[in-house]
Amino acid sequence: MKKNRQTALIHAPRKAPQYISTVQPPLFRASTIIFESTDALFNRHWTDRYDYSYGTHGTPTTFTLGDQIAQLEGGEYSLLAPSGLSAINLVNSCLLAHGDEVWVANNIYGPNMEHLRNLQTRYGIDVKVYNPIDASTFQPSDKAKLIWLEAAGSITLEFPDLTQLVKKAQAHQVLTVLDNTWGAGLAFNAFDFGAEHLSVDITVHALTKYPSGGGDILMGSVVTRDQKLHHQLFRMHAIQGIAISGDDAAQVQRSLASMQVRYEHQSQSALTLMQWLKQQPEFAQVLHPADSASAGHTYWEEICTNGHSAGLVSVIFQPEYDLKAVRAFCDRLSLFKLGFSWGGPISLVMLYDLKGMRALEHTHLQQGLLVRFCIGLEHPQDLIQDIENALKQLKILQNE
Template sequence: MNQPHSTDTLLAHEGRAHGQPGSPVNPPVYRQSTLLFHGTDALDAVRGTPLAYGRHGSPTTRALEKALARLEGAHAALLTPSGLSAITTALLAVLNPGDHLLMADSVYDPTRSFCDETLARLGIETTYYDPSIGAGIASLMRQNTRAVFTESPGSLTFEVQDIPAICRIAHQHDAVVLLDNTWGTPLNFRSFSHGVDVSIHAATKYIAGHSDVLMGVILITEALAQKVTRCYRQLGMTVSGDDAYLALRGLRTLSVRLERHQRNAHVLTEWLARQPEVAQILYPARPGDAGHALWQRDFTGACGLFGLVLHPQPDDAVRALLDGMTCFGMGYSWGGFESLIIPSNPSRHRTATPWLAAGPLLRIHAGLEHPDDMIADLDAGFARMRAAAAALAEA
């Protein structure tokens, strides 16, 4: 498809073979390691290219990469075995010993561990910054600052970053900007239109969408394509044809799923806002949220992930809320069809901006269930919490 089309049409058509009589609607799954060639001339012709060996990809993986790059406006896409491996590969590609990295303080905790341990061992210094800093990041730039890593919104505390302002300052200092865009997805935040150099997704989440695939994707500009691809190849990054097929199949319904996730999140947050135990809702798409103005300016939609801060409650009362849920599962990750709820404590992972909420934080993913059923489950959970708190007060 060479002509511009709407996003929904691109989702349905990209990564497919068009114009070939008798071709299947979905690209076949290629399972491959060794690839055979007819003669030494043919072997020599592919030496050192992605066509030489199965680790470098297959028609199935390349179909998914092409579709993702087209959707987000990237020069190229590279698939990795997980979202974390996409982050670590991209950071290793753009940093060298002696470099300085600026990292959002709200970042995914495994990313922080990689910076504090692996990058530190390689002689790369990380400074954590307030995610709401915007253009103020200029005060943290050094002569050796080579990269600024952003996560917008933060996946636990949901701060929306001023990505255009950060990109402008970073580029003035010859630093590249990387973004974990998993919450935004390629549909709701167009990274490269806002100045980002490397956009990263945990395709495990909304792109695949069914909680049965682990995958990451690195999307890159033409200027960084050679550098990032070289590091990616040297680290042996690859995904199977089966996983690529599942992710590509999930991608086809990304738009309709996101619409439902966002609608359900809206219904849930409206109900939760009326509960006396709720101190704050962390959801940028909600008017009144600290990041709402930036979200409204830069994003075209939202997803189903949000945070809920309760007024101070005894630990056992919060456990009573969580332990009896039937519609909501309790598990890590998000972006699948199922609703999830987990407790979280951001204060354990912050160094630049202390987490000051007095009460517990719950992270909620609104899945594809009917919102009435989700509300009934939450309502029963709040009743259990109230009963447990009252019993503890009387003890």
């Protein structure tokens, strides 16, 4: 058929051969996916593993990344979301209904708690908080539907008693969901951990951190080994219109090749820093699960048998350092940049006042302002030097 120029520009007459072998898989960008025939349209079903029907549903690019994340974490099925928090919200909105009870660790990622509190107010979901290092504080009623776990927990980095918490949840038919961002599938296998080879039901992962590794992409995942659960989550994912861009998926996919090397490097640097920080008199407490003085250390030893941790370490300043002083410390750091998140190339610092941040009181933490260091890929000795300089200036300021 002879075509007008405008049509010919759209329906290109020549097509280069489509498939060559490349280091990275080809990138698909799609909202519309074109069916070869009505047979192809009607013979597909949304439960097919790779059902290509519309961009929100998945493309080879997003399915490839999803498969890799599931494999990394020891799971089977995965869903991708535009941020870690949207992956968390997908789980909450899919699995919780009016009258359900949900259990949340005291040190859970703050916005997750906020989302659950919002559901509590609007939909009558009962939010209960437990102490992650004391499994006896998790007391599910017959309305309990879900328990949120995080290993190690946000900011204060207590490692939970995963074994007892998961066993108790299983005994009460409570679904276990782990925020796996810290372990990232590399510190331990959430679907086969500990001497008893226990497994959580679902993991959520902020791919924004280590899988992206660049500090420039937001993404999250939900992984399970249970096909029925996956389909339930998949339906909610579809009706909520949760989708990610092919470009972002390709970027994360590309970074996965270096993820383990980065994670192990950052884990080692954090240990080096932690040892040094412990010697500094300005800090009342140094928090890192690999440190024998940190809460939950024995659970970390039991689960993270390869000795790895995310590159995070928190310190609590001695009480004489007030907000003005701790702010001055943060402002005087040069390599550590003030910003949220972690897992990227640049080291980050953030300060927190724990007062009012937790539902339960914590007796294992000293009074004082908390600073969290997120270790990037810089040389650890330079990072130590940076903190040492800021502490020196802080002392001068205190003595003025």
